[in-house]
Amino acid sequence: MAAYHGKNWDLIKNGIISENTIFKLVLSLCPAIAVTNSLRNGFLMGVAVMFVQTMVNITVSLLKNFIHPKIRIPVFMLIISGWVTVTDMSMAAFAPDAYKQMGLYIQLIVAFASIFARAEMFASKNKVVHSMFDGIGMGLGFLFALVAISFFRELLGKGTLWGVPVIDAKPLLIMVLPAGGFLAVGILMAAFNWMNKRYMVSK
Template sequence: MAQANKVNYRELITNGIVKENTIFKLALSLCPSIAVTNNLKNGVLMGVAVLFVQVMVNITISLMRTVIHPKVRLPIFMLVISGWVTVTDLSMAAAVPDVYKQMGLYIQLIVAFASILARAEMFASKNKIAPSMADGIGMGIGFLFALTVISFFRELIGRGSLWGMPIINAKPLLIMILPAGGFFAVGILMALFNWIDVKYLKTKTGGHEESTHECKTTLLTPAGD
């Protein structure tokens, strides 16, 4: 328990944003990142919803971690997650009904997000409340950041507008707001994010003791994995 005093909250939060970014690094939860990001408003609201659910689930699981029997932990995690998703779902339906009409289905789908269950299982069920909350905030902000960036570029290029307001007065590239363009945007931004990480941030990717030089060469080799 002495360890608890040494928790580095800054690292916990940045971990979720950069090193283990749900979309750009772990490539999890790609379904909403393509489905709801064809305009900035939807992308940001989805990100906020996930942030809220992630933090609340982490807190709840962390509170319950001593009473959950290990054999039934997954059903209980799922129950907690769906409880918080229902809360989010209903509050969004009440607060922003017009956006909710477009993306209501995807809000309910947060239940099935691998990232939320994974954080509950790997982190919140083993740690105290404060670190779990920090982890949830980091992960949620990472997700929000990814969705914001993706939807920013998709709306800007695909519609020539931002948050519904026209910005560019040229013929937009319609493909960017269609699902195919979503794949393009996610793929290219993922590559860009990793490139910036390797080049400037230099976070070590989970567990491997790679030097940045090695990362660089793998990035430049054609058809490298």
């Protein structure tokens, strides 16, 4: 991929719509199912991933001329784990309740294909500013997907949103179980792609 020369805004749009991590690339589905049983967890996870993605992209882009191509993979790994550790510790300090529920998944961000792929395919070949916007865009796309999934799962599965009761009816318990996660991801993915096809000008 040649170095990017386009607009920053396009990078963000690309991350949210045409290369949405979950709905389009179908990557990182593990957190999309594991932590989305409540809106708060989904939101926090999305923010954590967005932060790590952006910082990793900036760091990799800054260091791209110093990293020997032969050992780039271990170096990316180190950079990612560094930023994940930062996120992990800050989360444990500032949001201990949420951290108790999803601490393991925060640490698992290290192994996210999407973060690694953007470091390898974009940040290591592009300018810092572009890499930052790419990170923000991909992160926003991930955040959007997680919020959308957890919105439906919590609403249908518990009848609440962010812990606040919204609908007063017998909830569909299956939606907060893992099986419901697959259902929600599948249906939202279909809806996203359908709308995309219908309303966006396809390139």
